[in-house]
Amino acid sequence: xxxxxxxxxxxxxxxxxxxxxxxxxxxxxxxxxxxxxxxxxxxxxxxxxxxxxxxxxxxxxxxxxxxxxxxxxxxxxxxxxxxxxxxxxxxxxxxxxxxxxxxxxxxxxxxxxxxxxxxxxxxxxxxxxxxxxxxxx
Amino acid sequence: xxxxxxxxxxxxxxxxxxxxxxxxxxxxxxxxxxxxxxxxxxxxxxxxxxxxxxxxxxxxxxxxxxxxxxxxxxxxxxxxxxxxxxxxxxxxxxxxxxxxxxxxxxxxxxxxxxxxxxxxxxxxxxxxxxxxxxxxx
DNA sequence: CCTTGCCTTCAAGTGCACATTAAGGTCTAT
DNA sequence: ATAGACCTTAATGTGCACTTGAAGGCAAGG
Numbered sequence: 001x002x003x004x005x006x007x008x009x010x011x012x013x014x015x016x017x018x019x020x021x022x023x024x025x026x027x028x029x030x031x032x033x034x035x036x037x038x039x040x041x042x043x044x045x046x047x048x049x050x051x052x053x054x055x056x057x058x059x060x061x062x063x064x065x066x067x068x069x070x071x072x073x074x075x076x077x078x079x080x081x082x083x084x085x086x087x088x089x090x091x092x093x094x095x096x097x098x099x100x101x102x103x104x105x106x107x108x109x110x111x112x113x114x115x116x117x118x119x120x121x122x123x124x125x126x127x128x129x130x131x132x133x134x135x136x137x
Numbered sequence: 138x139x140x141x142x143x144x145x146x147x148x149x150x151x152x153x154x155x156x157x158x159x160x161x162x163x164x165x166x167x168x169x170x171x172x173x174x175x176x177x178x179x180x181x182x183x184x185x186x187x188x189x190x191x192x193x194x195x196x197x198x199x200x201x202x203x204x205x206x207x208x209x210x211x212x213x214x215x216x217x218x219x220x221x222x223x224x225x226x227x228x229x230x231x232x233x234x235x236x237x238x239x240x241x242x243x244x245x246x247x248x249x250x251x252x253x254x255x256x257x258x259x260x261x262x263x264x265x266x267x268x269x270x271x272x273x274x
Numbered sequence: 275c276c277t278t279g280c281c282t283t284c285a286a287g288t289g290c291a292c293a294t295t296a297a298g299g300t301c302t303a304t
Numbered sequence: 305a306t307a308g309a310c311c312t313t314a315a316t317g318t319g320c321a322c323t324t325g326a327a328g329g330c331a332a333g334g
């Protein structure tokens with residue numbers, strides 16, 4: 001598969017795929033005799049992984065750091081798991097923040113004020129929701 | 138309250154507060170006799186709103202667009218609601234994408250492979266989850 | 275009187291994550 | 305053999321969201 005097909009398959013631009021390779025977010029890609037990239041499903045899966053982590057807000061720098069750990073042959077399973085768990089925590093917090101903002105907007109929509117300022121009433125409601133969430137943990 | 142105190146209260150840098158004012162994400166701030174910004178709780182709430190929407194991934198440009206609508210005195214409640222609802226949809230999609238990535242990472246942690254590539258098995262699992270989610274809608 | 279510490283505006287700089295351009299190579303079709 | 309569509313690398317440009325720097329004002333303390 002050439003880079004254009006890979007781009008269409010993943011939704012990631014050709015330039016971005018080359019960039020990911022250069023930044024070691026994906027493994028070095030095999031080349032044809034004339035030097036063109038020949039992309040297989042293993043690379044596609046790695047690109048997909050990068051896309052998903054990027055969408056989850058992980059920076060290129062952090063992504064490279066722990067992909068390098070994975071690609072190192074030493075047994076760092078523990079460390080790998082720790083890193084994944086760390087990222088998981090970041091993502092869960094992000095999701096919860098997002099949920100708070102969603103709740104906030106829903107509240108706005110249900111109690112539509114003349115102005116969009118966060119009112120004292122809303123702040124109290126947000127605090128209430130926060131307390132409730134904590135209680136549920 | 139001066140800008141430094143406001144910065145400490147909101148966690149937004151002084152420069153960013155000035156930037157938000159310039160970009161009309163928050164109202165024009167009152168000044169003291171010598172021209173220093175005098176920030177009250179109304180502004181603090183607006184800054185907090187901006188922070189929350191920014192954290193939810195809304196761009197400065199889009200944020201300004203609809204804050205201008207709110208600040209306009211005409212009755213555009215319908216339009217305002219439409220915009221909030223649109224942003225709500227964006228945020229919910231983002232949250233769901235994040236949840237997918239979280240599920241993905243959890244799956245990785247539970248079926249820890251030698252390599253972090255997304256396996257065929259995982260792809261099938263992701264598809265299964267996707268189908269399930271669709272079915273629940 | 276001068277340093278410290280806050281403030282002001284305006285302009286320019288920064289970091290990230292690519293996108294774009296330049297200059298050239300290869301393959302296929304007409 | 306000439307165009308068109310793909311590819312390559314390397315360098316440069318871009319957009320966003322601020323950050324930093326320059327140059328200066330105001331008020332308190334030593």
